[in-house]
Amino acid sequence: MSNIHPSAVVDPAAELDSSVTVGPYTVIGPHVRIDAGTSIGPHCVIEGHTTIGRDNRIFQFTSLGAINQDKKYAGEPCELLIGDRNTIREFSTYHIGTVQGGGVTRLGNDNWMMAYTHLAHDCLVGNHTIFANNAQIAGHVVVGDWVILGAYTCVHQFVRIGAHGMTGMGTVLLADQPPFVMSEGHPAAARSMNFEGLRRRGFSAARIAAVKAMHKALYRDNLTLEQAKERMTELPQRFEGCEADVQLMQVFLGGLSAQRGIVR
Incomplete structure (x- = not known):
């Protein structure tokens, strides 16, 4: 596969479409599947039971599919599922799920994930979202379609964010945020709806x-x-x-x- 840099380490059991591009020094494990048109930058690690869809653009120093940070995790074959046409920027970390949380961490389609974003175990993120730099969501968080998380937003575990919502920079979200709501603050307070x-x-x-x-x-x-x-x-x-x-x-x-x- 000429699209894989000679210095990359790709396990022979990994399933990569022939059009996938892999940059220098990237490591891809045996249980990884990557669909057509996706590009992987240099110095990435993609491991675990991770499936990545079509036409994603994954930038350097990204870690996908590592074991979760739940102390109850005992090595079960949980998954990370990434859809199509997502942009995942530098130093992002997305972990596999846990048996207790359903076994799957999921990122949908057409999401714009900026640098240093974090998806913890069992998070479910919809489509067309934007996570600004350093937006971090803890375990079991559910994020609806078209949500925008401002830079340095932190979301407590088990919180849900309804579709079309938005958070301001540095927001700490400790409660569910209904659809359309804009919140801001530490802890977050509802300020308005996302009319624009x-x-x-x-x-x-x-x-x-x-x-x-x-x-x-x-x-x-x-x-x-x-x-x-x-x-x-x-x-x-x-x-x-x-x-x-x-x-x-x-x-x-x-x-x-x-x-x-x-x-x-």
Whole structure:
């Protein structure tokens, strides 16, 4: 395979498409599978039961598929799954899952992962997200589609971040962040909704108005969570095309744990 640098160490059992490019001094283990069009920079280590999809761009000094940092881990064959068209920048570290957490750490498609990002064991990251430099998520975190994590964001284990959300630089997120919410602070507080992001993604004025109404119910009108959820059921009659957005919020709020709650 002429696309593999002579100094790279690729285990003969690894499965690499013939179009995969591997840079100097990179090490790839026996249980790794890499699909067409993906490029691996120099000085990377890809190990464990790791599967990487098509057309990813993985930069130098990245560590993918190392054993997790859970003290309960006993060597089980857990996985790291990476989808298609992701950019993973320098010094990023993504670990395999644990048996207790489902066995899989997953990164979806079309994500933009900047330098020093960390995905701990059993994290599930959706599609079209942006993790700025040094964004770190602990074990069992779930990140929805189109989420943006500001630089130096730290997310507590078992926290969920709903789709289209955003965090400011240096945010410490200790509770679930509902869809569309923008948070900032240490610990994080809900500041607004990600209205500019929604406009850029083609949300209509009516859908954005519905998101504003959900924000008002959750954070402005001194309602209980159950009262806020009940008010949201009325929004599809008021704002055209918002049914899926309201359902997204309702499903998220229906999955809250008493331990974590939502960011306030």
